[in-house]
Amino acid sequence: MSGYFNIFLRSTISFIVLLFITRLMGRKHRSELTFFDHVVSITIGSIIASVAVDRSIKTIDSIIATTVWGVLPILVGYISMKNLFFRKIVDSEPLIIIQNGTINDKNMAKSRYHIGDLLMQLRQKNVFDITEVEFAILEPNGDLSVLKKPQYNTVTTKDLNIPTNYKGLMTELIINGQIMRYHLKMINVDIEWLLNQLKMRNITNVNDVIFAALQTDGQLYIALKNKIT
Numbered sequence: 035m036s037g038y039f040n041i042f043l044r045s046t047i048s049f050i051v052l053l054f055i056t057r058l059m060g061r062k063h064r065s066e067l068t069f070f071d072h073v074v075s076i077t078i079g080s081i082i083a084s085v086a087v088d089r090s091i092k093t094i095d096s097i098i099a100t101t102v103w104g105v106l107p108i109l110v111g112y113i114s115m116k117n118l119f120f121r122k123i124v125d126s127e128p129l130i131i132i133q134n135g136t137i138n139d140k141n142m143a144k145s146r147y148h149i150g151d152l153l154m155q156l157r158q159k160n161v162f163d164i165t166e167v168e169f170a171i172l173e174p175n176g177d178l179s180v181l182k183k184p185q186y187n188t189v190t191t192k193d194l195n196i197p198t199n200y201k202g203l204m205t206e207l208i209i210n211g212q213i214m215r216y217h218l219k220m221i222n223v224d225i226e227w228l229l230n231q232l233k234m235r236n237i238t239n240v241n242d243v244i245f246a247a248l249q250t251d252g253q254l255y256i257a258l259k260n261k262i263t
Contacts, residue, residue: 164245204250237256
Protein backbone atom coordinates (compact mmCIF):
# COMPACT_ATOMS: atom_id res chain seq x y z
CA MET A 35 0.00 0.00 0.00
CA SER A 36 2.90 2.32 0.76
CA GLY A 37 3.88 2.15 -2.91
CA TYR A 38 0.39 3.17 -4.05
CA PHE A 39 0.25 5.90 -1.44
CA ASN A 40 3.62 7.18 -2.63
CA ILE A 41 2.33 7.41 -6.21
CA PHE A 42 -0.82 9.16 -4.98
CA LEU A 43 1.21 11.64 -2.95
CA ARG A 44 3.67 12.37 -5.77
CA SER A 45 0.81 12.78 -8.25
CA THR A 46 -0.99 15.17 -5.90
CA ILE A 47 2.12 17.28 -5.43
CA SER A 48 2.73 17.29 -9.19
CA PHE A 49 -0.86 18.38 -9.80
CA ILE A 50 -0.55 21.27 -7.34
CA VAL A 51 2.73 22.38 -8.92
CA LEU A 52 1.19 22.17 -12.40
CA LEU A 53 -1.83 24.19 -11.27
CA PHE A 54 0.46 26.85 -9.82
CA ILE A 55 2.59 27.01 -12.98
CA THR A 56 -0.41 27.30 -15.31
CA ARG A 57 -1.80 30.14 -13.20
CA LEU A 58 1.60 31.79 -13.20
CA MET A 59 1.93 31.57 -16.98
CA GLY A 60 -1.44 33.29 -17.46
CA ARG A 61 -4.36 32.69 -19.76
CA LYS A 62 -3.97 32.30 -23.47
CA HIS A 63 -6.54 31.21 -26.00
CA ARG A 64 -5.64 27.94 -27.70
CA SER A 65 -5.70 29.58 -31.15
CA GLU A 66 -3.06 32.07 -29.94
CA LEU A 67 -0.55 29.38 -28.96
CA THR A 68 2.62 29.33 -31.04
CA PHE A 69 4.82 26.32 -31.74
CA PHE A 70 7.09 27.46 -28.90
CA ASP A 71 4.12 27.50 -26.50
CA HIS A 72 3.19 23.95 -27.49
CA VAL A 73 6.76 22.71 -26.95
CA VAL A 74 6.87 24.29 -23.49
CA SER A 75 3.50 22.77 -22.56
CA ILE A 76 4.55 19.30 -23.72
CA THR A 77 7.85 19.53 -21.82
CA ILE A 78 6.18 20.60 -18.57
CA GLY A 79 3.61 17.85 -18.97
CA SER A 80 6.35 15.27 -19.50
CA ILE A 81 8.20 16.38 -16.37
CA ILE A 82 5.02 16.25 -14.28
CA ALA A 83 4.05 12.82 -15.62
CA SER A 84 7.53 11.41 -15.01
CA VAL A 85 7.71 12.44 -11.36
CA ALA A 86 4.27 10.94 -10.69
CA VAL A 87 5.35 7.37 -11.57
CA ASP A 88 9.16 7.33 -11.60
CA ARG A 89 10.36 6.92 -8.02
CA SER A 90 13.99 7.43 -9.06
CA ILE A 91 13.22 11.11 -9.66
CA LYS A 92 13.26 13.23 -6.54
CA THR A 93 10.10 15.26 -6.05
CA ILE A 94 12.05 18.41 -5.24
CA ASP A 95 14.06 18.02 -8.47
CA SER A 96 10.88 17.85 -10.54
CA ILE A 97 9.44 20.87 -8.74
CA ILE A 98 12.56 22.88 -9.53
CA ALA A 99 12.59 21.72 -13.17
CA THR A 100 8.88 22.47 -13.64
CA THR A 101 9.26 25.90 -12.03
CA VAL A 102 12.20 26.75 -14.29
CA TRP A 103 10.24 25.66 -17.38
CA GLY A 104 7.30 27.72 -16.16
CA VAL A 105 9.24 30.88 -15.34
CA LEU A 106 11.51 30.97 -18.40
CA PRO A 107 8.62 31.26 -20.92
CA ILE A 108 7.25 34.15 -18.85
CA LEU A 109 10.64 35.84 -19.03
CA VAL A 110 10.86 35.14 -22.77
CA GLY A 111 7.36 36.58 -23.24
CA TYR A 112 8.28 39.73 -21.35
CA ILE A 113 11.44 40.26 -23.41
CA SER A 114 9.45 39.59 -26.60
CA MET A 115 7.04 42.39 -25.72
CA LYS A 116 9.95 44.79 -25.29
CA ASN A 117 12.12 43.67 -28.20
CA LEU A 118 10.65 43.07 -31.67
CA PHE A 119 13.77 41.33 -32.98
CA PHE A 120 13.73 38.86 -30.09
CA ARG A 121 10.03 38.23 -30.70
CA LYS A 122 10.76 37.31 -34.32
CA ILE A 123 13.37 34.79 -33.16
CA VAL A 124 11.03 33.14 -30.66
CA ASP A 125 7.66 33.26 -32.43
CA SER A 126 8.82 33.85 -36.02
CA GLU A 127 6.91 36.46 -38.03
CA PRO A 128 3.88 36.49 -40.32
CA LEU A 129 4.63 35.36 -43.86
CA ILE A 130 2.79 36.59 -46.95
CA ILE A 131 1.64 33.50 -48.83
CA ILE A 132 -0.51 35.27 -51.43
CA GLN A 133 0.31 38.84 -52.44
CA ASN A 134 -1.75 40.78 -54.97
CA GLY A 135 -3.33 37.50 -56.01
CA THR A 136 0.04 35.79 -56.60
CA ILE A 137 1.23 32.76 -54.62
CA ASN A 138 4.60 33.44 -53.01
CA ASP A 139 6.33 30.07 -53.41
CA LYS A 140 9.48 31.26 -51.62
CA ASN A 141 7.59 31.98 -48.41
CA MET A 142 5.71 28.70 -48.76
CA ALA A 143 9.02 26.83 -48.98
CA LYS A 144 10.46 28.88 -46.12
CA SER A 145 7.60 27.89 -43.83
CA ARG A 146 7.33 24.34 -45.26
CA TYR A 147 3.72 25.16 -46.10
CA HIS A 148 2.06 22.81 -48.59
CA ILE A 149 -0.36 24.00 -51.27
CA GLY A 150 -2.88 21.50 -49.89
CA ASP A 151 -2.71 23.20 -46.49
CA LEU A 152 -3.24 26.57 -48.16
CA LEU A 153 -6.34 25.36 -50.00
CA MET A 154 -7.72 23.76 -46.84
CA GLN A 155 -7.30 26.91 -44.76
CA LEU A 156 -8.82 29.03 -47.53
CA ARG A 157 -11.88 26.76 -47.51
CA GLN A 158 -12.08 27.20 -43.75
CA LYS A 159 -12.31 30.94 -44.47
CA ASN A 160 -15.15 30.25 -46.95
CA VAL A 161 -12.86 30.92 -49.90
CA PHE A 162 -13.30 28.18 -52.49
CA ASP A 163 -11.75 30.06 -55.40
CA ILE A 164 -8.14 31.13 -54.97
CA THR A 165 -8.56 33.88 -57.57
CA GLU A 166 -10.74 35.78 -55.08
CA VAL A 167 -7.79 36.32 -52.72
CA GLU A 168 -5.81 39.56 -52.68
CA PHE A 169 -3.63 38.76 -49.66
CA ALA A 170 -3.18 35.67 -47.48
CA ILE A 171 -0.84 35.81 -44.50
CA LEU A 172 0.37 32.81 -42.51
CA GLU A 173 0.43 33.84 -38.85
CA PRO A 174 3.01 32.59 -36.30
CA ASN A 175 0.38 30.35 -34.68
CA GLY A 176 -0.40 28.66 -38.01
CA ASP A 177 -3.64 30.50 -38.75
CA LEU A 178 -4.22 32.00 -42.20
CA SER A 179 -5.48 35.58 -42.45
CA VAL A 180 -7.23 36.28 -45.74
CA LEU A 181 -8.11 39.55 -47.48
CA LYS A 182 -10.40 39.14 -50.46
CA LYS A 183 -10.26 41.29 -53.55
CA PRO A 184 -12.65 44.28 -53.29
CA GLN A 185 -15.12 42.85 -55.80
CA TYR A 186 -15.56 39.77 -53.61
CA ASN A 187 -16.25 41.56 -50.35
CA THR A 188 -19.42 40.66 -48.54
CA VAL A 189 -22.11 42.90 -49.97
CA THR A 190 -24.63 40.20 -50.79
CA THR A 191 -26.39 40.02 -54.11
CA LYS A 192 -29.61 39.41 -52.20
CA ASP A 193 -29.28 42.85 -50.60
CA LEU A 194 -28.95 44.39 -54.06
CA ASN A 195 -31.66 42.22 -55.65
CA ILE A 196 -29.20 40.98 -58.26
CA PRO A 197 -29.74 37.54 -59.85
CA THR A 198 -26.82 35.18 -59.30
CA ASN A 199 -25.24 32.35 -61.24
CA TYR A 200 -24.10 29.06 -59.75
CA LYS A 201 -20.49 29.10 -58.57
CA GLY A 202 -19.15 25.69 -57.54
CA LEU A 203 -15.73 24.41 -56.56
CA MET A 204 -12.53 24.69 -58.56
CA THR A 205 -11.24 21.38 -59.91
CA GLU A 206 -7.62 20.93 -58.89
CA LEU A 207 -5.52 19.73 -61.83
CA ILE A 208 -1.90 20.26 -60.76
CA ILE A 209 -0.46 20.47 -57.24
CA ASN A 210 3.27 21.06 -56.79
CA GLY A 211 4.02 19.82 -60.30
CA GLN A 212 1.95 16.64 -59.92
CA ILE A 213 -0.97 16.11 -62.30
CA MET A 214 -4.22 15.05 -60.62
CA ARG A 215 -5.22 12.34 -63.11
CA TYR A 216 -8.42 11.44 -61.25
CA HIS A 217 -9.63 15.04 -61.44
CA LEU A 218 -8.93 15.12 -65.17
CA LYS A 219 -11.23 12.12 -65.61
CA MET A 220 -13.91 13.86 -63.56
CA ILE A 221 -14.09 16.72 -66.06
CA ASN A 222 -13.68 14.43 -69.09
CA VAL A 223 -10.31 15.73 -70.28
CA ASP A 224 -6.94 14.03 -70.62
CA ILE A 225 -3.32 14.90 -69.91
CA GLU A 226 -2.80 15.92 -73.53
CA TRP A 227 -5.45 18.63 -73.15
CA LEU A 228 -3.82 19.91 -69.98
CA LEU A 229 -0.34 19.98 -71.52
CA ASN A 230 -1.70 21.87 -74.53
CA GLN A 231 -3.27 24.42 -72.20
CA LEU A 232 0.10 24.89 -70.54
CA LYS A 233 1.88 25.24 -73.89
CA MET A 234 -0.61 27.93 -74.93
CA ARG A 235 0.69 29.87 -71.93
CA ASN A 236 4.34 29.16 -72.76
CA ILE A 237 4.69 26.65 -69.93
CA THR A 238 6.79 23.69 -71.04
CA ASN A 239 7.55 22.08 -67.69
CA VAL A 240 4.77 20.88 -65.39
CA ASN A 241 7.16 21.07 -62.45
CA ASP A 242 7.12 24.87 -62.80
CA VAL A 243 3.43 24.86 -61.81
CA ILE A 244 2.66 25.22 -58.11
CA PHE A 245 -1.07 24.96 -58.58
CA ALA A 246 -3.52 24.75 -61.46
CA ALA A 247 -7.28 24.41 -61.34
CA LEU A 248 -10.27 24.68 -63.65
CA GLN A 249 -12.81 27.24 -62.49
CA THR A 250 -16.53 26.68 -62.87
CA ASP A 251 -16.67 29.30 -65.63
CA GLY A 252 -14.22 27.23 -67.70
CA GLN A 253 -11.21 29.46 -67.05
CA LEU A 254 -7.94 27.75 -66.18
CA TYR A 255 -6.13 29.19 -63.17
CA ILE A 256 -2.37 28.56 -63.12
CA ALA A 257 0.07 29.62 -60.42
CA LEU A 258 3.79 29.55 -61.23
CA LYS A 259 6.74 30.73 -59.21
CA ASN A 260 5.74 34.31 -58.33
CA LYS A 261 3.49 34.52 -61.37
CA ILE A 262 -0.18 33.93 -62.17
CA THR A 263 -1.56 33.30 -65.67
